Amino acid sequence: MPQAQREAASAAGPAVDGYPARPSVRAGDTLRLHVSTRAARFRADFFRCGARIRHLGSVQGPGRYAPPGRHDEDWRWPGHDVTVPANWPSGVYIAVLSPATTALADPAPPGAEALDARRSRILFVVRPREPARTSRILYKVPVFTYHAYNRSGGGCLYGSLHHDEAALRAGTRTVSLRRPGGGIGGPVKGSPDAHDPRTPRQTFAHWDAPFIAWFEAAGFTADYCTDLDLHESPRLTDGYRLLISVGHDEYWSEDVRRNVTAFRDRGGNFALFGANTCWWRVTVSGDGAALRCAKYPPGVRDVDVDRLRGSPGHWWESEPENALTGVSYRNGGGHWAGRRAPLGFTVQHADHRVFAGTGLRDGDVLGAGHALVGYECDGAAHRRDAAHRAVATGADGTPAGFTILGVADLPADPAAGWQFAAREDPDPGRAATFGLYTRGGTVFTAAATDWARLLPLDPQVRAITRNVVTLLS
Template identity: 45%
Template sequence: MIEGYLSHESVTAGGRLDIHVSTDAPFFKVDFHRVGAEHEFAGTTGWLPGSQSSVPEHPDGIAGHASPTVDWRWPAHPFTIPAQWRPGVYVGFLVTSEDTGDYDKNDLTGFEKLCFVLRSSVPGMNRILYKRSTFTRHAYNRSDAPGIERASSLYDNPVYTSRGHKVSMRRPGHIEDVAYWDAPFIAWLERSGYQVDFCTDLDLHADPGLLSSYRLLLSVGHDEYWTERMRDAVEAFVGGGGNVAFFSANTCWWRVHLTDGDTAFVTDTDHRAGDEYPHLPATDLWWAPDGAGRPENTLTGVSFRNGGMWQWPGGWPADRPCPGFTVQHPGHWVFEGTGLQAGSALGAGLPLIGYECDGAAFAYDEHGVARATGTDGTPDSFLILGIAVLEPVHDDFFDLRAGHWNCVSREAGRTGPRAATMGVHTRNGTVFTAATTDWPMIVARGGDAALDRVTRNVLDRLSI
């Protein structure tokens, strides 16, 4: 058995990573592969001495569950990134001296993997910056291992502090997000000839000026947790003429606060008030007036509270309807070369909508065209280019289907429909939102020429 985590998830060539590992094998190594159209072997640590380390107990004394809040402080093995390694996303495969046979370098699921971003040493060598949504991974990381369910995360047996739930980013766990969203889309980008630089959430938080070197920022997959510095930086980027493509959803839903030297974060996703639990809205909801008070719509054009999710029954990501987006305004540049007409279905027959999706509050005009009302903070310039009305809708805390437990029951006067609304708005810079988490995965899978072309149109137009 072997588990591990990295001291940091972002570094430049020549920089050092500390690899923290616990194993019952006498020796182990880490083989590194660069994610791309083909996963390329980059190098190895060589054999290192193995040792098994203890797991910090849950501070609430919950038997069998580890603490999600602290640095696990496993033995560190320093590794310097060779100067010749190309910028990109890298996966490290943990291999023990007792392993037999070759591993599948294309299998990024499971727990014996590590992931980091190798940033460009000269920001802006490419015009597109791809941001890995690392805070989301850590929020949901249960620190499980093969045969061991520790079930400790921001949501599983959470630890309450005066500021909210807390999670450390120095714990072992899986990299399923890379396997599901990032690796397929990065491969598609590379096959399609797009050259991009990479960063993490923490990079953008630490250096808001990073964006000034780029024309287009990409948010991919599930980009749920943002610090105020991240939000401020992206707002300023757009206000100054920079562009953003949100190939993501549930985007900027929770505000997080970094702590412990930027190795952990806290966020109030729910809390108790007397006997009421959960007491909502939580204070770190971006949209809530008694939360952050800055609706995510003002940046993205859309919000999860107007969208929803398909998750149960059937597991993750679950079977779901495949209606695609009903096209509006087919003459818009986003649809150039697709041949789509008003009323056409973009992505029909594919699980494009979900598993989580965002929307703008909208109403139909006299011509049956959905238009954003702006009542939720969506900018007046937001143009709904595609719409997928979500049915059925359930709001039961324990029966999530479409909709979300932080949404409608906290806006009792709201009666409008919910939908995924793909669209675009401009405020000096241009913001495109796909309004669904699974856009990058479905594009990478192929099979829909119009969806492929829309994605290229967005990248080509907004990166110049």
């Protein structure tokens, strides 16, 4: 069903909106949904997103109306408890809300994009029952980033502080996790994606769902969690061999970073099939209901904070994210609007096991035909050796031994549409670098947010992804 038809269908009858009290729940436990509607009764249909979309059940409840709140407060809508069946597999679920009189339009939609909408949707993650670990792979859903871009209630973690004097004095912005949106079901900040206009950027259907569909169709299984789970549970990763993050995992708390780093140090592997990772530091409220990000130096307003030094929330200014990810957005860049010129990674070390079965040789270019590099990408500070291969210098915090497997030099001409963040040293030029290193466990980074978009389009990207997951799990 096209987007316009989906929106029209959800608008039929009284509107029904909602959000989860928490973004994840264990199978067999109680999920609390907060729902507002003028309908006498509402219906919630539950879909699991995997290799295919599965309708796993529905519930009904009495309708009660509550007004919307601000973006930075708990909306406190009426609560409805749902017992999650103990046999529901771990995964990402979408609840489709409608008046109880509305029939289920499509019990088997073709993909997550068919479920995507800016209202009447709730995203939540089902974690495995105790004892946990039904797989050796743990997949992290970036709920923090989804809420950072969620504009329900009139704001998000972006925009000027000009009209908010309290925020201006503190240099911070706050968003609530207890409001509609956060991956689906709310308006999002950002430009349309000219390379994949089916869904908005900063949504689950755009970033994570295509990867999960390919991943499960390829025969892999994972347990799923959110970054809030990793924030609250230092040993959540115990027993797993591989942690996966995909797409645009931009906002990290200190506890998430500490716990993922400890997992690596204990020998756990980490695969990042995305970019702009761990760029902003957020503080999570004690009840897990809100995020705060100190983006602006106190008293500063109306500036591009990515081009500014002195932003307290920048990981790179105090504890460079390279120490974990191997790369940083400050060495790469972003292309926000319109189509970008085709750009891929020039391959080096083609004899590495990551490239097995791809047919790639040193000097070949990966993914250029489908503009793999972007819309945001990360890089490591590097130099060229005698054989003209890119070698990480470590000057920006990248661990020793980081092997650069591919390089994409970014156009410096402003007319090319690329934008860049502040950095320590402008030399060499900006470049995306994908690669890996080992320190305890192995960390692989694809260094491009659009990696998952190419999975159905590029057999070499598919082969590399399969190799990485197989090797590290």
